[in-house]
Amino acid sequence: MSAQSQKARAAEAALEYIEDGMIVGLGSGSTAALFVKALGRRCAAGDLSIKGIPTSRETEQIALEAGVPLIPIEQADRIDVAVDGADEVDGGFRLIKGGGGCLLREKIIADAADLMVVLVDETKLVETLGAFPLPVEVDPFGWTITAKKVFDALRRAGVERPLVDIRRQGDRSEPFITDGGHYILDCACGAIEDAYSVDAELLAIPGVVDHGLFIDQARVVIVGEDDDVKVMEL
Numbered sequence: 001m002s003a004q005s006q007k008a009r010a011a012e013a014a015l016e017y018i019e020d021g022m023i024v025g026l027g028s029g030s031t032a033a034l035f036v037k038a039l040g041r042r043c044a045a046g047d048l049s050i051k052g053i054p055t056s057r058e059t060e061q062i063a064l065e066a067g068v069p070l071i072p073i074e075q076a077d078r079i080d081v082a083v084d085g086a087d088e089v090d091g092g093f094r095l096i097k098g099g100g101g102c103l104l105r106e107k108i109i110a111d112a113a114d115l116m117v118v119l120v121d122e123t124k125l126v127e128t129l130g131a132f133p134l135p136v137e138v139d140p141f142g143w144t145i146t147a148k149k150v151f152d153a154l155r156r157a158g159v160e161r162p163l164v165d166i167r168r169q170g171d172r173s174e175p176f177i178t179d180g181g182h183y184i185l186d187c188a189c190g191a192i193e194d195a196y197s198v199d200a201e202l203l204a205i206p207g208v209v210d211h212g213l214f215i216d217q218a219r220v221v222i223v224g225e226d227d228d229v230k231v232m233e234l
């Protein structure tokens with residue numbers, strides 16, 4: 001069976017965590033999109049009344065088309081549950097996110113939520129984070145200087161040979177620009193043995209807005225399998 005149907009199974013299972021009246025953070029990426037569409041079907045059927053806050057313009061569009069009622073984030077002082085995908089998940093529920101370039105808004109919403117539920121297919125489960133390049137969101141001003149500092153920071157945090165590359169789009173001549181107007185540096189680390197050091201080192205660089213390591217945020221991980229779903233709670 002395909003990763004796509006595993007993702008769909010995880011997305012359906014996440015509805016168990018949604019109750020009437022909740023404010024729901026809507027993640028980004030293909031798995032989160034399946035959840036948003038499933039949520040839209042429940043709302044349209046009148047089974048659920050919730051308010052969603054999207055983590056990206058793309059998710060906002062998907063939610064509007066699916067019929068999920070949305071509110072601006074400024075109207076919420078808290079969020080009940082954030083449901084999102086991930087690029088990697090380790091055994092301590094640490095994540096790499098940001099493959100779609102939405103990591104900052106995803107992190108703001110996950111951090112504001114009482115509960116973060118992560119949806120993945122089996123391929124996303126890893127023993128050690130880092131095979132997926134770590135996205136680091138940076139201000140465009142001085143990004144080449146910031147990129148050198150990111151390289152040095154990763155070395156200090158124990159990554160032996162990091163490769164830091166600006167993400168590009170279209171014909172690859174222009175940098176990819178996030179919804180917040182930032183650039184993304186994709187950092188091939190191989191393995192991240194000490195996520196806490198990487199977090200602290202990267203956040204100490206002035207040009208770094210945030211990075212795709214989510215530590216101590218996910219409390220529930222739902223893994224779509226071929227014939228079932230595995231729900232893991234911390």
Ligand SMILES: O=C(CO)[C@H](O)[C@H](O)COP(=O)(O)O
Nearest residue numbers: 029030031085098099100102
């Ligand atoms: O962090 C993300 C976007 O910034 C996504 O959640 C992550 O890239 C997983 O995407 P997908 O569900 O398509 O595999």
